Amino acid sequence: MKCTIIGAGSWGTALGQVLSENGHETKLFSLSQADADSINQKHENFEYLPGVQLHEKLTCSTNLAQTLDGAEIIVLAVPSKGLTSCLRELKPYYTGQPIVLASKGWNASDFSPLSSLITEKLGAVPIIVLSGASHAEEVVKHQPTKVVLASSDKERREKIKNLFHNKRFKCEESEDIVGVQLMGAFKNIIALACGISDGLKYGTNTKALILTEGIQEISKIGSSLKIQPETRKSSAGIGDLYVTCSSVLSRNRNAGRLLAEGHSKAEITGGLINMVAESLYLTEAIEKFLTTTTHQFPLLEMIIKIVEYNIPAQKAFDLFLESS
Numbered sequence: 198m199k200c201t202i203i204g205a206g207s208w209g210t211a212l213g214q215v216l217s218e219n220g221h222e223t224k225l226f227s228l229s230q231a232d233a234d235s236i237n238q239k240h241e242n243f244e245y246l247p248g249v250q251l252h253e254k255l256t257c258s259t260n261l262a263q264t265l266d267g268a269e270i271i272v273l274a275v276p277s278k279g280l281t282s283c284l285r286e287l288k289p290y291y292t293g294q295p296i297v298l299a300s301k302g303w304n305a306s307d308f309s310p311l312s313s314l315i316t317e318k319l320g321a322v323p324i325i326v327l328s329g330a331s332h333a334e335e336v337v338k339h340q341p342t343k344v345v346l347a348s349s350d351k352e353r354r355e356k357i358k359n360l361f362h363n364k365r366f367k368c369e370e371s372e373d374i375v376g377v378q379l380m381g382a383f384k385n386i387i388a389l390a391c392g393i394s395d396g397l398k399y400g401t402n403t404k405a406l407i408l409t410e411g412i413q414e415i416s417k418i419g420s421s422l423k424i425q426p427e428t429r430k431s432s433a434g435i436g437d438l439y440v441t442c443s444s445v446l447s448r449n450r451n452a453g454r455l456l457a458e459g460h461s462k463a464e465i466t467g468g469l470i471n472m473v474a475e476s477l478y479l480t481e482a483i484e485k486f487l488t489t490t491t492h493q494f495p496l497l498e499m500i501i502k503i504v505e506y507n508i509p510a511q512k513a514f515d516l517f518l519e520s521s
Contacts, residue, residue, distance in 0.1 A: 198222070198360060201268035203283060204300075205232055205257050207245040207472065209274030211333035212299060215366050217252035225257040226264040233257040245472070249337045265290045270297065270360065272327075276473040277302025277311060277382075284318040295323040297357060302475045303382040305482035310378040324348065325357045326374050328381040330436035332446045336366065343367040345433035347377040369432065376424025377433045383418065385449040385476035386483070387411035388441040390496055392453020393503065393510050408442060410496045410521050417492050449476045456503055457510040480504040495521040 198221045202209045205227035216223040227233050235243045236257040240250060258264045265271070265287075271294050275283045280300060296315060304314045312324050329344030336342050344361075346368050348354045354370045362368040371377055390407045416429070428434050441447045452465050452474035460469060462477050484501045487494060499517035502508040 199267045199269045200224070200272065200360070201226065201264050201270070202272040202274055203261075203264075203287065204272075204274035205229070205236065205242065205245075206274065206276075207242070207333035208299060209272070210236070210242045210246055210251070210255075211331075211336040212272055212274060212327075212361075213255050214252055214337050215361055215363070217255040219360065219363055221360060223255055224264045224268075225255065226261055227257050227259055230259050233259050246333065246337055251337075261286055262290055268294055270295050270357070272297040272299055273315075274299040276300065276478075277304075277475055278473070278478045280311060280314060281318070284315060288319060291319055291322075293322065295325060295353060295357065297325050297327050298378075299327045301328060301378075301381040301385070303378070303479055303482065305479060308482050308486050310375050312374055312378060323350065323353055324374070325353060326377050326381075327357075327361070328377050328437065329432035330440040331432075332440060332444060334446055339365045341365055341367070343369060343432040343436065345369050345371050345377055345428075345431050347371040347374045347433070349374060371425075371428060371431065371433070373425040373428045375422055376419060376428035377431075379419055379422060379424055380415070380428060380434045380437060382475065382479060383411075383415045384438040384441050385474070386479060386497065386500060387415070387438060388447050388449040389453040389456070389474070389476040389504075390500055391442040392447075392450035392455075393457045393500075393514065394453075395450065396454040396457020397511060397514060404442070406521075407496065408438070412438070414494050414496055417494070421490075448472045448474045452477060459509075461507060462504050476500075477504060493520075 200216050200221050200223045202213050203226045205225040213223045213225050232244050326347040331342050331344050346354050346357050358368045391404050394403045455465050495517050499513045502513040503510050
């Protein structure tokens with residue numbers, strides 16, 4: 198099958214590697230000519246996955262029309278903050294193919310799933326959400342990984358599963374398209390808090406406290422959105438939460454550590470981390486959400502204080518401990 202992946206960062210490239218190794222003709226789209234040249238000529242994404250040998254048939258282009266020519270499936274693997282502009286560029290060439298949403302984030306403008314943004318921009322299109330415990334750096338090294346494919350259409354889920362699934366990249370199915378997206382977005386916020394704990398030199402007891410409170414707060418939001426309990430126990434739920442909060446590869450955890458060390462949101466998003474920390478683009482929307490609910494969210498409130506108001510991490514953390 199001919200597959201196009203929009204986004205040639207670490208995650209888009211890793212998914213391209215999986216599809217290529219499974220025998221599918223796969224093209225990446227990148228905004229960077231240097232990245233495209235590196236992938237096409239050296240079979241390496243030097244910017245995002247240095248040292249990893251990519252499949253010789255995985256190609257990359259900076260020409261969107263050329264990349265989409267003949268595509269039977271489209272994978273979106275761009276940061277959530279760039280999804281609106283991505284969809285705007287995609288729309289003139291889109292011909293109704295299934296869209297696999299591999300971006301993990303939340304629509305900050307109206308506090309809704311990213312899938313709703315796709316529907317808003319492209320209409321009632323076939324969407325399958327791909328999410329789960331899956332660091333790109335480990336996927337390309339063929340370390341055993343399991344993800345979740347979410348769609349209300351069983352036939353569509355099975356079709357996409359057949360594309361991605363292999364003995365090292367397992368795919369489980371779900372109908373909970375909103376719940377899978379919620380867990381994928383909000384585990385980043387909890388990982389940010391774990392990173393703050395790291396930066397304050399706290400240990401595993403404190404991290405367990407954060408995880409417990411974080412799960413409770415996600416569950417409150419999830420209940421209002423009627424997500425399925427099984428989603429929380431899946432690779433897209435507790436699995437992704439564990440990976441993102443514990444791994445040294447976690448960009449959101451690393452962002453939290455930098456916040457605790459005194460760096461600002463602007464500094465971190467301006468280049469201290471070479472990849473996007475999605476949690477930092479969600480905090481403003483969370484702050485607006487907190488004004489609409491009567492529930493208490495002490496962990497989220499702590500993060501807002503640090504990220505949006507530059508309150509010293511230790512002071513904000515102490516206030517969190519008093520209120521949780």
